[in-house]
Amino acid sequence: METWDAIRSRRDVRQFSERPIADAHLERVLDAGRRAPSAGNLQPWDFVVVRDRDQLQALAGVWQGAGHVAGAQAVIALVSSVPGDEMQRSILAFDLGQATMVMALAAADLGIASAHSAVEDQAKAQGVLAFPDGKFLAFMLSVGYPAGRPLAVIDRPDRRPYADVVHQGRW
């Protein structure tokens, strides 16, 4: 798909169909994340990809807004080292935002929708994913084909108008 079409068709979806994602397509999404830029090229992430339904249902319990994980075809769990201070936490969040976005766009390019989720219960997350101490589950990205209407270019997104967001030269 053309990049501009993928950008305009990406949308958050929290209800997924039972259509499985081809292995090669899931690998492409993960590889897009692997290629994401990061501060100092530190690549401060590991991606745990989960497709097992029991694991998905358990992960849906790590935050009140994580329910969509239970019905996803897969979830990509973004695991990072616990930041040393608030500055590091903010830099990490920016980098994880970049990695999440490029994975969501690589997915949209294949007609695959996504939704991301925060994480609250780290003990439960560690129980499911078995990441080492000193790491934490920063975010999850659910992926799957939409249960409802397929992805398609959105001409009028639910966003502030362009002229409100963009300032020329100065505020």
Place this chain on the structure above:
Amino acid sequence: METWDAIRSRRDVRQFSERPIADAHLERVLDAGRRAPSAGNLQPWDFVVVRDRDQLQALAGVWQGAGHVAGAQAVIALVSSVPGDEMQRSILAFDLGQATMVMALAAADLGIASAHSAVEDQAKAQGVLAFPDGKFLAFMLSVGYPAGRPLAVIDRPDRRPYADVVHQGRW
């Protein structure tokens, strides 16, 4: 360009050519950012687009790593409200990472390279951009055509190997 090609050709560039960016192309990049997802769809950003050389040179002085801004064809200044606490700061950073990434990919799709920069000297930034009190310049994204080799698909990016980054099912 195909999305997967744009993803694989995006790279950080800090030396830009003097070739100007067409208005319509810069608008597309900005519109991609406008469409980015954000927590609660709050869209916690304004984009100030700067093309004036004097302003660009002044903005290059807001952080030690911002030198590339001076020679960019344009910079997109991401301005946000000062976060109320560290949790809000982290959420904001994640959202700004998403917006930055989709703009960098929309640019790469057009052969336009980019580099982002942190900001330290907020007083200087406010002097150049005239944003209101209570706002701050969170990040800048320089854009322009590369002075050196054009963007092209990178087969072997300078990244950790796929098998090192991606874990199947559990860590």
